[in-house]
Amino acid sequence: MAKKLSKKPAKKSARKTAAKIAAKPTARKAPPKEKPVPNRKPVAAKAADGASPLMTTAQIKEAFRRLAAANPEPTTELTYTNPFTLLVAVVLSAQATDAGVNKATPALFALADTPAKMAALGEDRIRDLIKTIGLFRTKAKNVALLAQKLVAEHGGEVPRTREALEALPGVGRKTANVVLNTAFGEHTIAVDTHIFRLGNRTGMAPGKNPLEVETKLEQVIPPEFKRHAHHWLILHGRYTCLARKPLCERCIIADLCQWPGKTVAA
Numbered sequence: 532m533a534k535k536l537s538k539k540p541a542k543k544s545a546r547k548t549a550a551k552i553a554a555k556p557t558a559r560k561a562p563p564k565e566k567p568v569p570n571r572k573p574v575a576a577k578a579a580d581g582a583s584p585l586m587t588t589a590q591i592k593e594a595f596r597r598l599a600a601a602n603p604e605p606t607t608e609l610t611y612t613n614p615f616t617l618l619v620a621v622v623l624s625a626q627a628t629d630a631g632v633n634k635a636t637p638a639l640f641a642l643a644d645t646p647a648k649m650a651a652l653g654e655d656r657i658r659d660l661i662k663t664i665g666l667f668r669t670k671a672k673n674v675a676l677l678a679q680k681l682v683a684e685h686g687g688e689v690p691r692t693r694e695a696l697e698a699l700p701g702v703g704r705k706t707a708n709v710v711l712n713t714a715f716g717e718h719t720i721a722v723d724t725h726i727f728r729l730g731n732r733t734g735m736a737p738g739k740n741p742l743e744v745e746t747k748l749e750q751v752i753p754p755e756f757k758r759h760a761h762h763w764l765i766l767h768g769r770y771t772c773l774a775r776k777p778l779c780e781r782c783i784i785a786d787l788c789q790w791p792g793k794t795v796a797a
């Protein structure tokens with residue numbers, strides 16, 4: 532019959548072995564010491580988005596004043612030549628990077644920079660031309676269909692209302708807002724992942740979903756900054772207020788940001 536092993540002695544012997552190993556001098560090199568980062572405090576791991584206190588009206592105004600001074604004429608990083616190519620580029624950018632879209636669109640737009648030409652190009656050729664972009668099959672179908680719809684229902688022009696834009700295949704509220712803002716100069720705010728994070732994190736416009744953040748931003752952004760607010764926030768989120776490791780040390784609104792997890796002292 533097999534002998535039952537007692538747990539207690541095993542633990543003791545394990546401890547002894549561990550103590551011996553710990554006492555034994557090792558030939559291994561000690562890991563290099565991390566250089567201290569000046570003026571940095573640890574990120575509060577539990578400082579969840581949405582938990583920040585609200586920014587004041589004066590703080591929001593000052594934040595946009597600084598963002599505007601740093602980049603007076605911000606714009607999209609997508610390559611486009613007219614409202615139609617902008618619309619297509621934004622549709623293609625869903626769950627893809629602007630850089631990835633910009634690699635594929637020059638060849639596409641060289642062949643089709645109007646709804647009529649795109650409709651004539653057809654879904655199969657569009658798919659071939661955008662196959663480096665994620666979800667290219669669905670996107671090719673949507674681009675072909677939206678081009679046909681623009682020709683059939685809008686005289687080959689991109690409509691200037693949210694309602695008409697959102698009725699196009701592959702176009703949601705965010706895409707419609709980008710087109711209205713960038714192509715037509717409307718004061719719309721397209722809440723993407725960056726703006727959603729920033730609105731919550733900074734305490735500027737906390738919300739549980741993109742529409743809530745968009746509505747709050749519309750309420751709190753001073754009128755003189757509304758035209759470009761969308762791009763200032765996107766660019767700040769994309770290059771400074773990164774999702775995992777925000778670069779608070781070089782953030783120009785760090786003293787205004789209310790996020791408890793920011794990595795610089797207030």
Ligand code: SF4
Binds near residue numbers: 788
């Ligand atoms: S201080 Fe940090 S968390 Fe706040 S906006 Fe700047 S980068 Fe983002």
